[in-house]
Amino acid sequence: MLKRLIPLLLGSISLGVHAAPTVTDSQLQALATERHWLNLGHYQPGRFSGWRSYVDDDSFFLAADGASNPASELQATLQALYAPVGDDSNQHAQCRYPSRTRWLSEQLQLSGLPTPECSEYREWYEDINPHATVLVFPDAYLNSPSSMFGHTLLRIDSPDTQASGTSLLTYALNFGAMVESMDNSMLYAWKGLAGGYPGQFSLLPYRDKIGEYSRLENRDLWEYQLDLSPEETARMVEHVWELRQVIFDYFFFDENCSYRLLELLEVARPGLRLTEQFPLTAIPADTVRAVREAGMISDVHYRPSRERELLARAEPLTPPELHWVRQLADDDGVLQSSEYQALPAPRRALIQEAAYRLVRYEAAGQQRDSANAARSYQLLQAINRNPPPALQIETPTYPEFGHESRTWQLAAGSREGRAFAEYGLRMAYHDLADNLAGFPLGAQIELGDIKLRQYEGNHWQLEEFGLVNIRSLTPRSALLKPWSWQVEAGWERVAGEDGQRRLVPHLNGGGGFAWQPWDGVLGYSMATMRLEHHRDFDAPLSAAAGFNAGLLWRNPLGNLLLEGRGDYFDNGEVRRSLQLAQQWELGRDLGLRLQASREFSQFSAPQTEFALQLRWYYY
Template sequence: MTTRRYWGLLLLLVFAVSARAQLPLSKAGLEGSTQSPSLDTLADHPQWRALLHYGRVKAGYERESYVDDPAFFLSVDGRRDARAELQATVEQLQNLPTLRCQFIARFRWLQQQGALDSELPAACDGYRQWRGTINAGAVALVFAASYLNSPSSMYGHTFLRVDPQGYRAESALLSYAVNYAAVVPDNDSSLLFAWRGMSGGYPGHFSLQPYVDKLQEYSRLENRDVWEYELNLNAAEIDRLMAHLWELQSINFDYYFMDENCSFRLLELLEVARPGLTLTAEFPVHAIPVDTVRAVREAGLVDEVVYRPSRQRELDALVAPLDAAQRQWVLTLAREPAQNLVPAFQRKSVDEQRTLLLGAYRLLRYQHNRQQRSPDVAGRSFALLRAINHLPPDAGQSATPVRPTEPDAGHATALAGLALGRFDERDYREVSLRLTYHDLLDPVAGYPRNASLNMLQATLRQVDGEGSRLQSLTLVDIRSLAPRTDFFQPISWQARGGLERSDGHPDYLAPYASGGAGGSWQILGVDISALATLRAEYNEGFENNWQAAPGLTVRGGLQREHVAAALEAEHYRFANGVERNTVGLSLNVAVAAQHGIRFNWRRVVEEGQGDEDVSLQWRYYF
């Protein structure tokens, strides 16, 4: 054999060995097939990255997985190296049958790709029994409306509903809820939850529970509307979703309230179910639940939307047409069901009797839905039901709540604003940016009425003859001003905190925190609220910088589909004797789905010095 031929055969052997090393460790690879992709190719595959939760960003994929639990990875470098995790997964699934059951979604996908022998068995009786119990035939994305009285649900909450074969919307008894949430100790306060939730201080994990329990929690106990977005996932996509959920049992993620939250985790699941989706790429900074619902719908995943009104909305629809005398009967019957036997009630028509009795029963249930029923409440409920059942079942008026605008059809949650204004006889220009979410003058369609939730809003002002400076930085601004009625008596409250320049001392950026509580009422179509407040402020314009001030806030608001207006007055008296009085008028006009114009006028009087601020702002929601 000549030297040239020897070296030629040696080079051929080297190339053959190299090519063999690039083939997956499978039966096809062992036979020398070149049809299966290499490990390098599979490591960059969108489905593999989705299975490892390497979330999408605009330019590609994150450099590491969102999963923080080492039990999820088979390679010590798996969280940061998708190829290393693939190599370890192929090797260990090839030899360890128990891991094929633990990571069944990975196992099946690698078999489909030819990286594992298609005849390799996966004996997983536990998974088959679990799947048989759930009997998944359809999936819906569920949005529970915002609930300001719970820090974890201020923006609403999303989870998945898994329906059995042959599911019907009117019956949810056999459906399951797939929920992702932070694991919060019972003794953690709201302030501690807010801090740890923002900083990733809680573990989060997936759980599975009967769907009726979630409906009980949201629509009954917390009086939140529930929206069900039925997804058009096919059988293969549902199978991938369920197999991956099995893999995530007992796996912990670090929970972050603003981004890696319930809604973001569900987007990752849907990217596993339907390869090629890029849902997570749309949320590089924060993931507000209603925005993620909008993204799912825009991706073409939604077929139909089902609305489930809260108990409060059902009761409100029933009693809204009643006059004052009829409303009094409802209140009386809820307290004393035996009043249905008095002659004055018996003389009423059968239809009216049934409407009033049903209203009393629903009111009683609403008033005590967060408490364990006492013998007295149980007895009254039974007496009302018995009286209702003695009447014809078709008597009484229909009480179907009006279907509101779907949450994802409202304005976007981020805001940019440009304003021209005048203060202290000088013109200024302002740029504002709000990360989230909605205030009392924004278009109300798709949002809860009389509720405001704003976080991380900054305003930069440039005054003629001066440079630009930060005018205000609002960390949190929450208001809940639901009106009180004969049947509902919510407490109105507000909480604000951040930095702002006082009109009396514009050279100082003063840290502050304020809060208050009171009541709201609707009078002649206008929402009127009055709240006792307390403000703490650090102001270098004061002789003693730290000051506290009790105060009073009175507001009148009018909200229509495209126009909103408010007149508001505040009074504070600081401990150092300084009084601050503010009155303001605001008008907001929605000129397009994501565009608005807002006029603001405000006058502040402090220590006898009065200043006026007037501005016109263009607002863009995105």
């Protein structure tokens, strides 16, 4: 009998040691509304009452109603921390939730916890060895829908990295959409807007991200050293372990890479209030600005893209020298030609390095080619025998120093003698004539652009509702031959019968070329196609072929845009226009724009319009 009682008594003692502490309801509710606990659960206030978590994965929660009840999740976590250790200690709550474990232990002075080994977590953590945090901003890349606004990720540095400066051996912490390989760009854009993709955190070598952004996508990188302490960085990385394989909804404009990383920074330093600044949209450059305004940036390092390095090395070369660059990139045997060797050695040094950079640029993203590799090797040997001076690249304006992403517009003008006032709002982001600091010349992304007009006599009308208007005007050069393109969709007013102007839905796009004859001057010419529904046309949907050509000049006042357009419809209608816009940059977030246009249509006599518009960039 006594032999049977002893194991029972020992089991009772063991259960007593590992019993969760008694927490009163008031203590539980107080802890559950602590900012750090809400951050760990990614909770936000519900639309009408209560709470909801951004996490869209039931496996993340221990309580059945944990996604909407922080107190219930806290209680379930406490119980799980004291649960006996099973055969696989890595599945214990302390191993799955090290960040929760640490915080609850500190808040409640927990004692008598079981001691699982947590070998998987410890090996993972020791491999990362977190010590410092760097916020990385790859600049905008218009040829990828997911990258039009730029991107943000975090670099986690170890103590050795900080001492040696070997950042390429560190880890990059990234949040991104899980995209199906069969999805094209249009489907990707639509699903990204509608939340059709799940999002996940990933941790991978930083050198891989450098290769993806600065080489494959030709994007400049900005690295912002944050002032997080080693303890704060460790706290954040602990929480990242809790988010492995956890699913979030992904939306381009709010629940995106930048917003998720701001949440992690709030876990690292609970007193931060970063996400509260982005109730509608979280555009990457805006989030970098928020981090700077929070005083968290201690240093900045700029990494130019491979394309920018190539163009900088080619910039001092003459047209004949650029021809030599092209020849060397195609055939390294030219190195030994007597005509090439007759060139002055300093000029050959510049030509050879430009050719080498061109070869590497064109090979980016391609499968390894033995002939290409041999050509690169020969050029590299020539560079070593006759090295050029160090490449100097001027650091552009920091992206967070550009104008804010949302724009309010107030204009006064006249159309064919009728005065009007115009009130506008653009949700995002930048057009060709906007204040340029922090943005590339020739890049335009406009989303959600609405304009209301009030004509004399108190006649109101919707003048324009733009859904999307994107232009990528990349100049061609002797070495690079990129295409320029544009796409636009929305509603706009055009000429109709009886002198009326109709509000028509339309979709148009085009492709062509841009060139830069002088510094600060960009010319472009594109062939276009247009589809629209016009109630004065017989067909429900009418098509037009046309052109779009213009000149963009960066002048002392700001930007001047002169543009001509033409649309030739299948029903015989011909619509043409000339437009001029000059922006005066009154400040980073304030501009004054003079606009003039002359429109021609078979429906009416030519129409002339002038307007003076005040633009306030504000988020």
